[in-house]
Amino acid sequence: MERERDGFNHDDEDDYKKSDGGHQRVMVEEAFKDTAVPPWTKQITIRAMVTSFILSIVFIFIVMKLNLTTGVIPSLNVAAGLLGFAILRSYTALIQKCGFLKQPFTRQENTVIQTCVVASSGIAFSSGTASYMLGMSPIVAGQAEGANTPNNVKQLSLGWMIGFLFAVSFLGLFSIVPLRKMMILRYKLTYPSGTATAYLINSFHTPKGAKLAKKQVAVLFKTFCFSFVFAFFQWFFVAADGCGFSSFPTFGLQAYDKRFYFDFSSTYVGVGIICPYMVNISLLIGAILSWGVMWPLIEQKKGDWYSAETSESSLHGIQGYRVFIAIAMMLGDGLFHVVYMLIKTGTSLAMHKSEKKQSSQEIGQKYSNTEIVNYDEQRRTQSFLKDQIPNWVAFLGYVILAAISITVVPFIFHQLKWYHVLVAYAIAPVLAFCNAYGCGLTDWSLASNYGKVAIIIFSSWVGLDNGGVIAGLASCGVMMSIVSTASDLMQDFKTGYLTLASPRSMFFSQVFGTAMGCIMSPLIFWFFYKAYSVGDPEGSYPAPYGLMYRGISLLGVEGIDSLPKNCVKLSIIFFCAAIATNILTELLRRYETKYGLCRFIPSPMCMAIPFYLGAYFAIDMCLGSLILYLWRRKNKQKANDFAPAVASGLICGDSLWGVPSAILALSGVKAPICMKFLSSSVNDKVDAFLAG
Numbered sequence: 001m002e003r004e005r006d007g008f009n010h011d012d013e014d015d016y017k018k019s020d021g022g023h024q025r026v027m028v029e030e031a032f033k034d035t036a037v038p039p040w041t042k043q044i045t046i047r048a049m050v051t052s053f054i055l056s057i058v059f060i061f062i063v064m065k066l067n068l069t070t071g072v073i074p075s076l077n078v079a080a081g082l083l084g085f086a087i088l089r090s091y092t093a094l095i096q097k098c099g100f101l102k103q104p105f106t107r108q109e110n111t112v113i114q115t116c117v118v119a120s121s122g123i124a125f126s127s128g129t130a131s132y133m134l135g136m137s138p139i140v141a142g143q144a145e146g147a148n149t150p151n152n153v154k155q156l157s158l159g160w161m162i163g164f165l166f167a168v169s170f171l172g173l174f175s176i177v178p179l180r181k182m183m184i185l186r187y188k189l190t191y192p193s194g195t196a197t198a199y200l201i202n203s204f205h206t207p208k209g210a211k212l213a214k215k216q217v218a219v220l221f222k223t224f225c226f227s228f229v230f231a232f233f234q235w236f237f238v239a240a241d242g243c244g245f246s247s248f249p250t251f252g253l254q255a256y257d258k259r260f261y262f263d264f265s266s267t268y269v270g271v272g273i274i275c276p277y278m279v280n281i282s283l284l285i286g287a288i289l290s291w292g293v294m295w296p297l298i299e300q301k302k303g304d305w306y307s308a309e310t311s312e313s314s315l316h317g318i319q320g321y322r323v324f325i326a327i328a329m330m331l332g333d334g335l336f337h338v339v340y341m342l343i344k345t346g347t348s349l350a351m352h353k354s355e356k357k358q359s360s361q362e363i364g365q366k367y368s369n370t371e372i373v374n375y376d377e378q379r380r381t382q383s384f385l386k387d388q389i390p391n392w393v394a395f396l397g398y399v400i401l402a403a404i405s406i407t408v409v410p411f412i413f414h415q416l417k418w419y420h421v422l423v424a425y426a427i428a429p430v431l432a433f434c435n436a437y438g439c440g441l442t443d444w445s446l447a448s449n450y451g452k453v454a455i456i457i458f459s460s461w462v463g464l465d466n467g468g469v470i471a472g473l474a475s476c477g478v479m480m481s482i483v484s485t486a487s488d489l490m491q492d493f494k495t496g497y498l499t500l501a502s503p504r505s506m507f508f509s510q511v512f513g514t515a516m517g518c519i520m521s522p523l524i525f526w527f528f529y530k531a532y533s534v535g536d537p538e539g540s541y542p543a544p545y546g547l548m549y550r551g552i553s554l555l556g557v558e559g560i561d562s563l564p565k566n567c568v569k570l571s572i573i574f575f576c577a578a579i580a581t582n583i584l585t586e587l588l589r590r591y592e593t594k595y596g597l598c599r600f601i602p603s604p605m606c607m608a609i610p611f612y613l614g615a616y617f618a619i620d621m622c623l624g625s626l627i628l629y630l631w632r633r634k635n636k637q638k639a640n641d642f643a644p645a646v647a648s649g650l651i652c653g654d655s656l657w658g659v660p661s662a663i664l665a666l667s668g669v670k671a672p673i674c675m676k677f678l679s680s681s682v683n684d685k686v687d688a689f690l691a692g
Helices: 011-016 028-032 046-069 077-097 107-126 138-144 158-168 171-186 192-204 207-235 253-257 266-274 277-299 318-354 360-366 375-386 391-412 418-442 447-462 468-499 503-531 544-558 567-591 604-613 616-634 636-656 658-666 680-691
Strands: none
Touching: 028 375, 046 077, 046 107, 046 266, 046 503, 046 636, 046 658, 077 107, 077 192, 077 207, 077 636, 107 192, 107 468, 107 503, 138 544, 158 391, 158 468, 158 503, 171 375, 171 391, 171 418, 171 468, 171 503, 192 207, 192 468, 207 266, 207 636, 207 658, 266 616, 266 636, 277 318, 277 604, 277 616, 318 418, 318 447, 318 544, 318 567, 318 604, 375 468, 391 418, 391 468, 418 447, 418 468, 447 468, 447 544, 468 503, 468 544, 503 658, 544 604, 567 604, 604 616, 616 636, 636 658
């Protein structure tokens, strides 16, 4: 699933962004006119890089845990900017008291830290360690029970994972650099997440904003401590599988068997606070529709629709319905958004093309003369045009990196030939542009959808006998990495534009963050992989997207004949339903504005996730939404100010307990207690057995 956007409606931001076509009218830069902007070489400091490295490890742990549990990942930009500000402000204040401060902490340095952290944690998402890479492994291949030949299975190892990420993750940066002025200055794309992040960083570096940030950090630290201690407390009761608070039958044992229960996860309560209300409600609707209605009805057809001897984890049994109906909904949702975004991009470009064309030089002249709409835009544009990244550097970098990748990727995956990778790199810049442009309009990255399309195309092209499953999954990594990093970089350019951070400092901090992500993401994944049974649908880290991505690749090489009875019909129905739901949403958004009914249409992509996993995490997230709703009813301003800090603390504390927990598991240390819940009849049998 795509990373979720920031779900908050900051009231103060409305004052900041009185927009007219995306331009801020309030003179924000007036507050900083007496503050010198450091050159780009001083915006990237050693202290900023050290802080970025520390925070990157923390955030990669968080993203990896979320990836390996449900795959729902909220926007962590706010937390990255806030923690970066807190750490360096504390450090510089201490050094200043000692009289050794040589360079003050600036908003440009804060932007560099946020960019690095988000870039590295973004690699943890797009690296596919919990999706397409895991889908290659024997663990997931054994669950799929199809195409398990040596040519279609690949053992995971740190060496090739890190090498592959280095080979494919940097091309997206070079593919989009030449378009930065067109996207930011000519088309004035909003990039809502980048704009909101810039707003926060700008506010942190004013006296009022710094005071609020200090309070937010204090709240974050308190909730972090609570979440960490609560996770530590829960560990004492999980001596074996099925034990502990995470197996508490909140709504009864029958509901628990259908995966309806609250599992006391602070992480997903925090994620629920951050994600928009409709995301969480969509998850719950999907869980009720699937585990509450559909799966019980299909299970009654056991022996007719599928063999009674088939194991529950087999794709030829009930698991096939769970996985492929979910895949159909995701593909329907993804296909709609890809086509819709292409149409929207083409329409928008046609509108711009019909206007008077301007060269880059004319743009610079326009923004330096009397046509400047305000002081903010003048200062930002001058800063943005100051440190240019030559286009020839971007073109040359892309060609050189593509040549290296075309050589290296077939060496890692012999199923992919050099011409397959060449075709991918010929198409990728166009898709990267479309994704970056669409992200600027809607704040929604479709990187994973482009990756799924690549799986089907290349797996079909290579074929089953030639290792089409691995080829499709590897091509997903090639496409996803380019498309995802391109949109992330353009978001950062927008943030840098609004904070006067140099495009060069943004580019190099993104490169540094990407390099950190290429190394740390596989290492942290390996930590989980060795400590837990990653990929086990009944385990703590089911990694649902591993099986789903392999299922998409199997569709590409095997077709639909291998699926259980009526699975294809149901999948087609849900595929069409996903497209119809999105069309209805867009029609209501466009033509019905009185009641805002489009807000109440559930998201098919979100509904699809519980089809495989169940409702437990959706209940956690809905509790987070309920907390935020009640808090806003009581004090909306306070909720908007501190809810991101509370959510970040809950996520960080619970996620970071995974480190000592994994160390204990690797050391063979078990919890002392098993807290388990039994029905009265089973309990009587246990008592009778013990008495006998």
